[in-house]
Amino acid sequence: MTTADLRRARRAIAAAFAVQGLVFISLTTRLPRFQDRWDLGELALSGVLLMMVLLAGAGSLVAERLAPRLDSAVVLRAGLLVVAVSVAVTVLAPTRPVFVVGLAAYGVGLGLVDATGNMQAVALEHRWGRVVLPSCHGAWTMGGIxxxxxxxxxxxxxxxxxxxxxxxxxAATMAPYLRRDHGGPATTTETDVPWRAIVMVGLALVVFYTVDTAAATWGPVYLDDVFDAPEDLVALATLPYLVASGVVRLAGDRLTEQMGAVRLVRVGAAIALVALTVVVAAPSWPVAVVGFTLLGCGVAVVAPLSFSAAAALAGRDADPATRRARVDAVVARFNQFNYAGALLGAVMTGAVGSSSLRIGFAVPLVLVVALFWLAKAFAPADEVPAGAR
Incomplete structure (x- = not known):
């Protein structure tokens, strides 16, 4: 492929991430309207959301099975089509059962697009020899905003x-995604994948999504319950966090090339540790908002660099066809750490903070310390662009 082809593929992949973020946030920010429309209690709504997360995990595993046979670009288009149809069904559902079916289908589509979008971004990094995952994840965040x-x-x-x-x-199904490089049949098997090293990177991804979900889910509640902030301003716990995350991710490609993944993760962990300390000890809600904004700056690049490192580990010492098959399988399975962290962030922060969310936010504060130790597992992420160049 020419450089122009790779640039077009990069724009297409970033667009898929942006659409995924926009649709996801569009639905989650309308949950109160869904709840009122279908008269769902807190427990019922929690159950429906849990179903959606579990089915997203299943969709990711389906992507793992289909991508080697059909190419991740084909499965990504199929996932986007599932998302399009399921969103229409969810919104226009005439009855509660149809609404639940629509949301279940959306969960599967969510997992398909999450997995194959990251497969495409990783393949582009390997093909082009440039860091692109942080900015792709930045496109997701900007779409969410x-x-x-x-x-x-x-x-x-x-x-x-x-x-x-x-x-x-x-519309995103029409984009020119990265086509598979048919370099011959794969010559090695799944047993060659260094899962132990990949799990170490996966633990960092769990830490990130625990922190991220805690901030997104419990941040507004924290401002409301602990500080009695004005009701129309509690969203300031989330919006500045998302904006800071998006800006850092969009700059993350260059930052990674300049600083290296290991150093960047450790610097981010230090910022996140300070930020969460500010959140937990904040004397007022404006100070807590500053903490949440700093937190977005600190942890933003952990997720994309996790996928880069896992893919680099999977693709070592392999011919191009085998590397692509291995990487697609690893990325799909690695995506499960995403959903595990999201569940931990939503459940543990609320459970531990049932008496006070100051105590609840001590959970991500303690967990983020692990990133200093786990950062060494990100060394393979530095090898992708350097090796390709």
């Missing part, structure tokens, strides 16, 4: 108009 802003701006539109968001993943 746009989704949140659109939700705020269109709160009074007719409910059926919300279904128009399904047009975005449908």
């Amino acid at each position: 746009v989704g949140a802003v659109v939700t705020l701006a269109t709160g009074d539109v007719p409910w059926s108009a919300v279904a128009l968001v399904a047009a975005l993943p449908l």
Whole structure:
């Protein structure tokens, strides 16, 4: 492929990430409306969301099976199509069972797109010899910010108009994603994958998503319960965090090339440790908001660099065809750490902080310390662009 082809593929992959983030945040920010429309209690809503997360994990495993046979680009397009149809069904559902079915299908599509989007970004890194995963994840964050802003701006539109968001993943199916490099049949097996080393990187991904979900899910509640912040300002726990994360991720490609993945993760861990200390000890809600903003700066690059490191480990000492098959399988399975961390962040922070969320946010504060030790597992991420160049 020419450099122009690779640039087009990069734009397409970034667009897929952005659409995924926009659709996901568009749905989650409308959960109160779904809850009112279908008269769902807190327990029922929690059960539906748990179902969606579990099915996203299943969708990721389906992607692992299909990508070697069909190519990750084909499975990504299929996943985006599932997302488009399921969003329309979820929003326009005439009955509660149809709504649940739509959300279940969305969970599967979410997992398919999460897995294959990362497969595409990793393959592009290996093919092009440049760091691209941080900026791709940055596109997801920026898409999420746009989704949140659109939700705020269109709160009074007719409910059926919300279904128009399904047009975005449908349009994204037409993008020129990275085609498989047919370099011959794979010559090694799954047993060659160094899973022990990959699990070490996966633990860092669990830490990130525990911290990330704690901030996104419990941050607004923290401002409301602990500080009694004005109701229309509690979203400031999340929005500055997302903006800071997006900015750092968009700059993350260059930062990684300049600092190296290991050093960047350790610097980010130090910032996150200070940020969470500020959050836990904050005397007022504006100080807590500063802490959440710093937190976004600190942990933003951990997730994309985790995928880079895991893929580099999987692709070592292999011919191109075998490397692509191995990497696709590892990325799909590695994606499960994402959902494990999200569940931990949502459940542990709330459970430990049942008496006070100051104590609850001590959970991510303690866990983020592990990133200093786990950072050494990110060394393979530094080898991808250097080796390709």
